Amino acid sequence: MxxxxxxxxxxxxxxxxxxQRPGSLARMAACCNAPTDAFTTAYWELRPPYDAGRQSAPEYWAGVLRLLSRPADPGTTEELRLADIDSWSRxxxxxxxxxxxxxxxxxxxxxxxxxxxxxxxxxxxxxxxxxxxxxxxxxxxxxxxxxxxxxxxxxxxxxxxxxxxxxxxxxxxxxxxxxxxxxxxxxxxxxxxxxxxxxxxxxxxxxxxxxxxx
Structure with missing residues (x-):
């Protein structure tokens, strides 16, 4: 060959x-006043369609916040999106x-x-x-x-x-x-x-x- x-x-x-940067999920959880364990579970459980391009970032984050019974306002979803991108940037x-x-x-x-x-x-x-x-x-x-x-x-x-x-x-x-x-x-x-x-x-x-x- x-x-x-x-x-x-x-x-x-x-x-x-x-x-992912250590501590990133805890910091993101704090952004939406959610327990870290619950946030981590929602973050990973809902991830596959977002990873595969079958869901937009706003749709993904709205789903995470909904699962956590938190309001999905645009400011919070954008803060989470940017923090998430930074956490995987190294x-x-x-x-x-x-x-x-x-x-x-x-x-x-x-x-x-x-x-x-x-x-x-x-x-x-x-x-x-x-x-x-x-x-x-x-x-x-x-x-x-x-x-x-x-x-x-x-x-x-x-x-x-x-x-x-x-x-x-x-x-x-x-x-x-x-x-x-x-x-x-x-x-x-x-x-x-x-x-x-x-x-x-x-x-x-x-x-x-x-x-x-x-």
Whole structure:
């Protein structure tokens, strides 16, 4: 398989970008005078349609506030929306550098669960991402991991075969979903381990027994 056909497909949060800022959910809960535990439950339970672009930010936040029996006034929903975007805004600089350097050896793409308004803000703050071969952002493509459609979107958009991909994600559920559509996939635990996995995969070919053990 030609090197130009090999594609490293990265998750964003927990891999290239950092996870949500510690304490963010408690601060958002305080914005609407809600208990942190109840806010956290509502925040995550209602998230999937928002992540997948099937619900707007105002619709999502109105739903969260309604579940918490709090008024969904425009000022509160916008305060929560902006606080939420900021909470997911950090990147791992070492991973950014590695991702950019990898483009000399393979095509590089991102498949991330991220609402559309978050995606706009993130890309504005991280313009280097526009140079990647594909940005498959769930709020923009209307499907989210671990749905098979999210992976097939990447396959079709890059005119590739599943075996052309090495998918890297910190969630085992998403790695399993990628393998189910025929991709090689790796559960991300850190850069040092990832470098070894990618070097081996590029040296031996996508879908090799060595690569697929990870």
């Amino acid at each position: 030609a090197a130009g056909h090999r594609i490293v497909l990265f998750d964003l949060f927990g891999v290239i970008a950092l996870q 990147v791992d600089r070492r991973m950014v550098s590695f991702t950019r350097s990898l483009r000399s050896r393979a095509r590089v793409a991102v498949l991330s669960n991220i609402p559309a308004d978050h995606a706009d803000a993130f890309l504005a703050a991280q313009p280097w991402m526009h140079s990647l071969d594909l940005l498959a952002l769930s709020g923009k493509i209307n499907t989210a991991k671990p749905e098979p459609a999210a992976f097939h979107h990447c396959i079709n958009a890059l005119h590739a075969a599943p075996a052309d991909f090495l998918f890297v994600d910190d969630r085992a559920e998403n790695v399993g979903a990628a393998r189910a559509v025929g991709m090689t996939a790796h559960v991300f635990t850190g850069l040092d381990d990832l470098v070894e996995v990618i070097d081996s995969w590029l040296a031996t070919g996508a879908g090799s027994p060595t690569a697929s053990r990870h």
